[in-house]
Amino acid sequence: MIAPLELEDARERLLDLLSPRASRPRPVDSAAQLFLAEPVTARRSQPPTDLSAMDGYATVGDGPWELAGESRAGAPFPKALSNGMAVRISTGAQMPFKADAVLIQENARIEDDRLVAIEPPTPRNIRRAGFDFQASATLLEPGMRLGAAQIALARTGGLSQVVVHDRPKVAIIECGDELCADPTDCPPGLIPSTNGAMLGEMARDAGADIARYGPLPDDADAITRTILEASGNAALVVISGGASVGPHDLVKPALEAAGFTLEFWRVAIKPGKPLLVARRGDTVVLGLPGNPVSSFVTGFLFMLPAILKLAGARDCLPRALALPLAEPIPEGGGRREFLRAAWSAEGVRAFPQQDSSALVPLAQADVLIDRPRHADAMETGAFVPCYPLRNGAYA
Structure with missing residues (x-):
């Protein structure tokens, strides 16, 4: 029998089968969570002119200064200043022509109708034109996901549209005689589908x-018919359950009947060994184990990178953090293990219950601890690679 693949090899083979979806222009305001297919290039500089970074007075030369008026955000002072003159200015307001410093409000006082400095004004309180970015600068690279900050940057750069990849269509099929669709009406011998x-x-x-x-x-x-229906629209079909070797594990023969070719089967990880990948044309099937924790872990390690590849992400793989152990963990087994663990100020603590059907520790987990095969026992304080679950290990 062919040995199970290592995680990185299996994931690379899966991702090599996938390509990003088509791209098209979309209004930037409705492109949230989509991935850029083309760079975002600034059409203007920001700021477009010198602005005050503080409330106070824009000055020219040394004081005391004669007050000539006011510059407000959206209502700039219309004239050039000469030496010994100043204008009242607010944060974000345009610096008058020839003004060379800003005296902050706290360091200013008025004496005999003249502006006097308690401490001297400084050009450091000026936001220079283009200090954030210049026109024609690349603001966002292809493969970046648009969130609130990226949308703000694109709009500030003068863009109303961006070119993004379409959302990938993913079909999810759940299999098992023991599963009950309605969790409130589950007869004896069945379990709620999850x-x-x-x-x-x-x-x-x-x-x-x-x-x-x-x-x-x-x-x-039934499985074959559903695979054929699901694969009609989806680039990725994810099947949970039926990917193992028991007499009722029917996904592999169903895939063959639907015209799919098995690319690989079994990965050397725990939980999640009975994982398969098959392909027919541009459609890929990812078969995951039926136990909920195994399904979650393999979904995290394989399904999410596959979706990100289809969505056009630049970075498809999860990023691990090195975190200290809050308590010792024993030596590992013969497969690479992913342990559910809580994360606190003291570090990470693996749950004592790691059974692949146990949902309580999965729901309470903050991270997955990544342990190599035959890992040595580790003491409190030792650092281990961890994948965050709550705040996201993916870009």
């Missing part, structure tokens, strides 16, 4: 438009 909703939310957060199917019974014909 993975479809869980994976759907993960995919939606990553930027996908999703369609959910199931839960399906362990019936090869």
